Amino acid sequence: MKVALKLYATLSDYLPAEARQTNRLDLEVEPGTTPAMMIERYALPQKLCHLVLIDGVFVPPGMRATRTLEEGEVLAIWPPVAGG
């Protein structure tokens, strides 16, 4: 199924070069894929995966290994950031 992975800020470096201009990578993944599996697949440092959203909704750390991605969903991840 098709999903998208978005990585921002310092995590952008973990995207293929061609995807860094958009911070977005469109992917085919197996049903049952979770955010934790994506984090492992792309070798993202756990401590940098602070803000994890699926379609803009926060996924708590305790659900990142159980919440499965659905067709067309967007997984977006940020390191610890803030603003004002």
Next chain:
Amino acid sequence: MAWTRKILRVDLTNGTCKSEPLNMKLAQEYLGQRGLATKYFVDEVDPKVDPLSPANKLIMATGPLTGTPASTGGRYSVITKGALTGAIACSNSGGYFGAEMKFAGWDMIIFEGKSPKPVYLSVEDDKAELRDASHLWGKTVWQTEEIIKKSHQDPQVRVCSIGRSGENGVLYACIVNDLHRAAGRSGVGTVMGSKNLKAVALRGTRGVAGMKDAKAFMKAATAAKQVLKDNAVTGQGLPAFGTQVLMNVINEMGALPTRNHRDVQFESARKISAEAMAEKRPTDGKSNLVTNAACFGCTIACGRVSKIDATHFSVVNKPEYWGATGGLEYEAAWALGAANGVGDLEALTFANMICNEDGYDPISFGATVGAAMELYDLGILTKEQIGMDAPFGSAEALCKLAEMTARGEGFGKELGLGSKRLCAKYGKPELSMSVKGQEFPAYDSRGIQGMGLTYATSNRGACHLRSYTVASEVLGIPVKTDPLVTEGKADLVKAFQDATSVFDSAGVCVFTTFAWTLADLQPQLDAACEGDWTMEKLALVGERIWNMERQFNNAAGFTAKDDDLPPRLKTEPAKTGPAKGLVSGIDKMRPEYYKVRGWDANGVPTKETLSRLGL
């Protein structure tokens, strides 16, 4: 002593400067800066005063930690009755000006009356005098600072000033110090201009001495700096990406107000984000972002320094704008960009430079342009009235309107009055995205419910810096709460409001709160300031300040009806994103908040509350 114990009182009408002792009893009750200066203000000024009359006063105030080695200890605030809002105004700025005031030996400067001719205040330690500013009137902020430094023959003089917008009556004019740091909101610069006060030039040589317990203070300050360093946000995220890193976060969450809040997600958000600022441009191979920068004593360094693309249409044949200067922060990038549907990073950079150069608030300006673009879209404003086509998304219109507003030309004069007055004039008051006349910052109340209550109840009109619940609702600081629900938000907002009141009164930056809690600030204050500064006392001081400001606004004529959001946010559901189908729950949260505050159903603090707070 953390306080210098001295106030400079400047009578602009009679041209006198007098020193008077700081009321130390009040310092024990209101700490400093925002709290203490507001106490002086409400005791001396009629709440019904016309903000632009000589009877209004304007106070520049430091906190007890300003100028000390505490991290971010360079802040000062400007307190007055806001020109834009008619409410209590307190605008906070960084840079180096605040510390210099302390080094010169002053806790605060109170300006009263109105000068018969343009003047600026010159302070060199104890020596304070008003000087003629006729040659500065009509100059920009950048020109004014340069001329003063040359005439004083001292490049280390610290200057704050108003630009042409503050002279021309732009109701959201700032007071800008150190070229691009600003006491930005509510029109404090407009009040300064109404007094014919162009600038303040400070030189202090004394440092800050006499801590209650210097050793304990250095130990506490060092420990607190380590907390900032070790924290991923203040130690890495903010210095690397600045506040602008939020652009994609908030857009992804469906809480990025777009096209005057018609939408909650902006299709070009990435193009105006921190990530885009760091990329090399195809035109010149350089990035918009040059480096980060820090204010006095700051160990975070979130500031942005940018260089515009010299080939961009906005600066062709304008080499004066090609150098490195203060770059886009998140709020400015949102207001100049998403709020108008403009996705041209260089155009936003230019408009932001104009805001700095001529001293006006990019949030209120950008949001007012957004309202004008909606009026244009509806056919209510025409090309002839505006002087150009001004559809949503027009970078050309944004840049031209920025220059026209700075100079007080044509339609720029109308934009300078803010969205509330603009929309009312053209028969669509509901299209002003504001509370108490002040435009919203960069978070949509439908997607982040706590911010709706924050805006509605902010004492200075819509503002994110009075209770930044985004920290909790989005970023999980100190704990994660659900942004889409109203439950618990009354308590959350009150807690943020009270704590922020303390930070704003201490002399440090509110951005420390991404890592610090009051428990990190308390040991620094307790070691620096005479008296016993416990957590309990600080909590009480914060709540006291909030209620004092509220009482001033109530006496000025504000009521519960003013603690409300525009109908769009209560009746037009978010169209996309996680908040799709939601409106703001402000009508549910407001009475809960009043109850939590100990106020009656009309938003008036009860006798019991006032008594408990010593008000």
